[in-house]
Amino acid sequence: YCNYNQEKNTVIYLTKFGEEPSEKSIKNLSKKSSYYLLSYNSDIIKWLEVCQSIAYDQPILRESIKQYKILIQKITNTLTNQKDLELKRLVLQNLNEAELIANNYSKIINEVKNDFREELKKLLQLEFSSYMIETRLQVHQTCASLWFRSEELNEKRIWFGIESFSGKGHLDGNLFMGIYDEQTNIPKHEAYNKLNDIWVHHQVLKYHEKPINLEDKDFLKLLVNDKNLKLIAEKVAKEISEFVKIHLPTITNIKPNDD
Numbered sequence: 001y002c003n004y005n006q007e008k009n010t011v012i013y014l015t016k017f018g019e020e021p022s023e024k025s026i027k028n029l030s031k032k033s034s035y036y037l038l039s040y041n042s043d044i045i046k047w048l049e050v051c052q053s054i055a056y057d058q059p060i061l062r063e064s065i066k067q068y069k070i071l072i073q074k075i076t077n078t079l080t081n082q083k084d085l086e087l088k089r090l091v092l093q094n095l096n097e098a099e100l101i102a103n104n105y106s107k108i109i110n111e112v113k114n115d116f117r118e119e120l121k122k123l124l125q126l127e128f129s130s131y132m133i134e135t136r137l138q139v140h141q142t143c144a145s146l147w148f149r150s151e152e153l154n155e156k157r158i159w160f161g162i163e164s165f166s167g168k169g170h171l172d173g174n175l176f177m178g179i180y181d182e183q184t185n186i187p188k189h190e191a192y193n194k195l196n197d198i199w200v201h202h203q204v205l206k207y208h209e210k211p212i213n214l215e216d217k218d219f220l221k222l223l224v225n226d227k228n229l230k231l232i233a234e235k236v237a238k239e240i241s242e243f244v245k246i247h248l249p250t251i252t253n254i255k256p257n258d259d
Contacts, residue, residue, distance in 0.1 A: 002034050011035040016076050018042065019168065022142040041076035045069060106140070112223050113139040113214045117165045119229055121146055123237040128244070139214070142168045147180075148244065155256045157182040160244055162205070167215025170195060171204060175212040175236075177243045178202035185254050203243055205236055212236065 001011045011034065013021055018039030020026075029035060038044070048069045055062040072078070091098040117139060124146070125133045132149040148160035159180045167173040179186065179201045192201035204211045212219060222228045 002029055012038050014038045014040070014044075016040050019142075022169070024143065040072050041078050045072060045076075045078060048072070109220065110139050112220050113144075113165050113167075115229060116214070116223050116233060117144070117146065119233040120162070120237055120240075123233055124148075124240060127237070127241055139165045142166055153251070156185065156251070156254055157256075158185065158251050158254060160247075161199075162240060165214055167213050170199070171202075171211075173213050173215055175205045175214065176202045177205055177240050179247060179251070186250065189250075201247065203239075205239055207232055207235065 002009070013035050015037075016039065018037050018041075020031075020037065021035075031037065048065055052062055052065050052069070055065060117135065121133050121135060125131075128148065130150065131153075134147045134149050135145075136147055137144045143163055144165040145161050145163040146165075147162075153159050159182075160177070161180045162175065162177050163169060164173060164175065170176070176195075178195060178199045179192075180198055181200045182198060184197060184200070186200050189201070193203065194200055195202045206212060207219070214220070222232060
């Protein structure tokens with residue numbers, strides 16, 4: 001997008017809360033000169049409020065904008081005026097406790113995410129002892145992941161990967177298992193669910209038929225209980241194991257790229 005019609009082109013990086021792109025995405029681009037950050041919870045909400053005021057005499061359009069605004073507020077957990085007032089009262093009545101929660105919120109959430117990844121890593125390492133299950137990036141980083149490593153896979157530049165334990169990134173942050181083919185050596189396969197040129201095949205990981213997302217507060221609540229954590233990790237590890245065993249023969253038959 002940045003390279004197309006550069007003199008007239010304006011690139012917007014739009015996310016829920018205005019997050020920066022990952023280092024992998026940004027490469028040599030610089031903010032403001034190459035792209036601009038916008039967020040749904042601030043910029044788009046404000047824009048919709050302006051649109052609502054302009055469309056005051058067009059009921060259908062005005063109500064459609066209102067519904068879209070409500071949807072964004074739900075997705076971004078943006079407070080309505082009434083809820084905002086209620087929360088202010090609650091915080092002011094419990095200032096010390098509110099400060100403690102605010103200061104430790106991210107730390108605790110990241111600990112829960114990391115506990116889940118470590119439990120999953122432990123289970124996978126036990127089953128796939130001929131591979132090194134490698135942790136990549138911290139759980140607050142966009143592409144926090146697990147990778148299957150071995151001399152054979154490294155030589156072929158093809159790996160199995162699980163991403164993302166941050167709840168951000170590809171597929172709206174849903175956790176997926178995939179085949180990462182750095183040099184695109186694997187022949188095209190009609191049965192593959194291609195994510196991009198490098199993730200040549202992927203499968204979204206699920207719990208109770210629902211995609212797993214480490215930003216999902218209800219899912220995180222389940223992981224707080226050690227028993228639940230182990231049971232969920234066992235189920236997900238089984239899903240991953242089946243994926244690897246199905247596709248390992250294909251990778252085994254790929255010859256390393258001599259280049």
